[in-house]
Amino acid sequence: MTSDAPRGVDAPPELVQLLTPEGERVEHxxxxxxxxxxxxxxxxxxxxxxRRIDLEAVALQRQGELGIWAxxxxxxxxxxGSGRALTDAxxxxxxxxxxxxxxxxxxxxxxxxxxxxxxxxxxxxxxEHNFHLxxxxxxxxxxxxxxxxxxxxxxxxxxxxxxxxxxxxxxxxDVNESFIWASVFNAPVVFFCQNNQWAISExxxxxxxxxxxxxxxxxxxxxxxxxxxxxxxxxxVTRKALQNAREGQGPTLIEAFTYRMGAHTTSDDxxxxxxxxxxxxxxLKDPIERLKAYLFKNQIADQEYFDKIDAEADALGKDVxxxxxxxxxxxxxxxxxxxxxxxxxxxxxxxxxxLTYLAGFER
Amino acid sequence: MTTLTLAKALNEGLRRSMExxxxxxxxxxxxxxxxxxFRVTDGLHKDFGEDRVIDTPxxxxxxxxxxxxxxxxxxxxxxxxxxxxxxxPAADQIITQLAKMPLRSLGALKLPVxxxxxxxxxxxxxxxHSESPEAYxxxxxxxxxxxxxxPADGYSMIQEAIRSDDPIIFFEPKRRYWDKAEVDLxxxxxxxxxxxxxxxGADLTLLAYGPMVxxxxxxxxxxxxxxxxxxxxxxxxxxxxxxxVVAESVTRTGRCVVVHEAPVFTxxxxxxxxxxTEQCFYxxxxxxxxxxxFSTPYxxxxxxxYYLPDLDRVLDAVxxxxxx
Ligand SMILES: Cc1ncc(C[n+]2csc(CCOP(=O)(O)OP(=O)(O)O)c2C)c(N)n1
Ligand SMILES: [Mg+2]
Numbered sequence: 001m002t003s004d005a006p007r008g009v010d011a012p013p014e015l016v017q018l019l020t021p022e023g024e025r026v027e028h029x030x031x032x033x034x035x036x037x038x039x040x041x042x043x044x045x046x047x048x049x050x051r052r053i054d055l056e057a058v059a060l061q062r063q064g065e066l067g068i069w070a071x072x073x074x075x076x077x078x079x080x081g082s083g084r085a086l087t088d089a090x091x092x093x094x095x096x097x098x099x100x101x102x103x104x105x106x107x108x109x110x111x112x113x114x115x116x117x118x119x120x121x122x123x124x125x126x127x128e129h130n131f132h133l134x135x136x137x138x139x140x141x142x143x144x145x146x147x148x149x150x151x152x153x154x155x156x157x158x159x160x161x162x163x164x165x166x167x168x169x170x171x172x173x174d175v176n177e178s179f180i181w182a183s184v185f186n187a188p189v190v191f192f193c194q195n196n197q198w199a200i201s202e203x204x205x206x207x208x209x210x211x212x213x214x215x216x217x218x219x220x221x222x223x224x225x226x227x228x229x230x231x232x233x234x235x236x237v238t239r240k241a242l243q244n245a246r247e248g249q250g251p252t253l254i255e256a257f258t259y260r261m262g263a264h265t266t267s268d269d270x271x272x273x274x275x276x277x278x279x280x281x282x283x284l285k286d287p288i289e290r291l292k293a294y295l296f297k298n299q300i301a302d303q304e305y306f307d308k309i310d311a312e313a314d315a316l317g318k319d320v321x322x323x324x325x326x327x328x329x330x331x332x333x334x335x336x337x338x339x340x341x342x343x344x345x346x347x348x349x350x351x352x353x354x355l356t357y358l359a360g361f362e363r
Numbered sequence: 364m365t366t367l368t369l370a371k372a373l374n375e376g377l378r379r380s381m382e383x384x385x386x387x388x389x390x391x392x393x394x395x396x397x398x399x400x401f402r403v404t405d406g407l408h409k410d411f412g413e414d415r416v417i418d419t420p421x422x423x424x425x426x427x428x429x430x431x432x433x434x435x436x437x438x439x440x441x442x443x444x445x446x447x448x449x450x451x452p453a454a455d456q457i458i459t460q461l462a463k464m465p466l467r468s469l470g471a472l473k474l475p476v477x478x479x480x481x482x483x484x485x486x487x488x489x490x491x492h493s494e495s496p497e498a499y500x501x502x503x504x505x506x507x508x509x510x511x512x513x514p515a516d517g518y519s520m521i522q523e524a525i526r527s528d529d530p531i532i533f534f535e536p537k538r539r540y541w542d543k544a545e546v547d548l549x550x551x552x553x554x555x556x557x558x559x560x561x562x563x564g565a566d567l568t569l570l571a572y573g574p575m576v577x578x579x580x581x582x583x584x585x586x587x588x589x590x591x592x593x594x595x596x597x598x599x600x601x602x603x604x605x606x607x608v609v610a611e612s613v614t615r616t617g618r619c620v621v622v623h624e625a626p627v628f629t630x631x632x633x634x635x636x637x638x639x640t641e642q643c644f645y646x647x648x649x650x651x652x653x654x655x656x657f658s659t660p661y662x663x664x665x666x667x668x669y670y671l672p673d674l675d676r677v678l679d680a681v682x683x684x685x686x687x
Contacts, residue, residue, distance in 0.1 A: 118666075136492075137452075138449075168420075172421060173424050173452065200400070202418050206420060207421065334666060336657065344658075347659070354669075361675075
């Protein structure tokens with residue numbers, strides 16, 4: 001039965017955490033991380049910049065420039081932490097919300113905006129970034145990731161695959177099949193589940209009775225729950241899981257315990273199904289605020305640095321906006337392109353007829 | 364008479380069915396508190412409770428598979444598939460089980476399951492949210508396939524579908540959800556398997572269903588200015604097909620254009636064209652022409668105005684029909 005109590009507010013004991021919401025560094029017996037001051041500042045910069053891109057995208061949607069946008073607000077640490085754990089040789093398979101991971105893989109944010117603006121269905125070359133296309137059909141990409149990892153396994157070398165999906169996705173058959181494949185073939189894959197507590201309007205308890213990371217044991221591989229709002233912990237846990245995968249120790253399920261601070265997408269109205277207190281409680285665990293507090297307390301960064309990053313973020317926001325608005329609308333001819341690798345007679349005929357028809361209006 | 368949007372009319376129809384029969388259940392993703400992403404199930408969770416309005420786990424195969432089980436136990440599940448493009452994870456349960464289990468039992472089993480699918484494009488959505496998968500299902504024997512086009516039909520057809528003992532794929536044109544019309548909540552609807560002549564005419568028959576009915580009515584109104592008297596038939600049911608109404612209409616007008624959003628190639632229009640040719644051959648003044656999507660996946664939204672049949676493309680086909 002559904003309760004009205006805010007969910008996920010008390011961190012469960014099994015959570016791997018290296019940085020508390022107050023910005024205190026804590027030790028964990030299994031996971032540790034050594035970062036230079038420069039690396040820590042760089043993580044902070046990533047978090048701030050991707051949040052800024054996200055805010056700009058939401059604004060663009062509100063102004064009618066995007067059809068829809070799926071915000072990553074609140075999930076920055078999960079995405080940057082895991083994304084920065086990847087080496088160039090690793091491969092990532094995203095859902096539709098992994099704008100932070102895309103950032104780590106050097107995918108131009110305007111490419112992401114193009115998809116949501118409707119100029120194309122994705123359009124970056126996955127091989128160029130080792131970042132696959134966004135997948136909207138829930139869970140499908142988990143199987144692709146496992147297959148890709150099986151390929152890596154056969155090719156030899158030092159690489160692993162990471163695949164992203166949500167708490168809701170864990171109910172899909174494809175996701176469960178991907179767990180089985182990964183386990184049976186000992187594939188070098190990391191399952192990175194961002195449990196943001198909601199699948200549109202459905203709370204976690206509509207998908208599971210046990211903590212999601214515990215599902216892994218039934219499939220025969222380790223599962224770990226990490227504080228998804230702690231960028232250090234996400235980095236450390238993902239690094240270790242990827243390294244294990246590269247070394248032939250098979251898959252790991254990481255459940256990043258986090259919160260979708262915004263609406264599901266810009267089309268959604270969360271006031272219909274969740275209580276405001278829940279959001280307020282999670283705001284206290286904000287991934288950026290805690291890192292900022294840590295940087296400040298440990299004198300790794302000062303106000304001048306924060307101001308500089310804010311200014312960079314604003315400039316990035318403006319740049320992304322400008323280039324989004326400059327995206328040319330596709331020509332009608334684009335309808336017929338890239339459907340097949342080789343020429344296709346019927347398609348060519350349809351294209352020619354249609355372009356002739358359209359030309360009739362120009363006269 | 365009450366003025367209702369299509370979404371609200373469907374909602375009223377569902378409510379009426381749930382009141383009439385305690386075995387009727389609503390199930391799907393986000394159909395509970397949220398009332399569905401299009402609000403078609405709005406308020407039902409509050410009024411009928413979560414035993415009858417079930418927010419399911421996120422798995423379409425699970426939704427249809429468990430609906431089959433509930434139906435075996437005497438319930439009448441109405442499943443919502445959130446968007447057309449997400450019916451495919453459930454395709455196995457629909458095609459291999461839902462459609463065929465009654466036959467397998469030599470008639471001992473009935474599966475009164477309704478699968479509601481918001482369909483079609485025109486709302487500026489991202490990939491998988493604008494498709495027209497009807498032909499996959501009309502090609503599957505054992506399923507009835509219907510498409511409503513307006514609020515009054517939405518209200519009556521959903522109730523009829525729920526009353527039917529056969530499994531039904533129920534298409535709802537999502538871009539028409541917000542269109543309003545007068546609905547007589549007390550009037551008995553046309554039987555579910557009947558086509559309707561929505562606009563009588565003498566010169567040419569436009570055949571359409573779901574979202575394209577409105578487009579065809581607009582085209583017929585525009586053609587009137589050119590002195591052409593166009594008939595518009597809303598098929599309503601694709602399987603079974605009401606060939607009686609179709610053949611009578613085309614026999615009378617001698618010309619026919621079929622319009623749907625789905626790709627023309629092996630689309631539902633191919634079946635119509637073939638049947639009309641077989642049954643009305645000596646009355647045809649021109650070949651049956653088809654207007655529809657291209658042989659491409661549904662495009663990104665900035666191209667959908669080019670992909671979707673519109674007034675001009677329908678009128679262009681009408682013009683061509685008169686050149687024979
Ligand atoms: C197969 C399929 N069914 C339904 C949907 C519609 N849908 C889009 S997102 C979503 C919820 C996803 O929840 P979760 O996996 O937790 O990811 P989140 O959006 O929270 O990141 C649903 C039901 C879809 N995209 N694909
Ligand atoms: Mg979620």
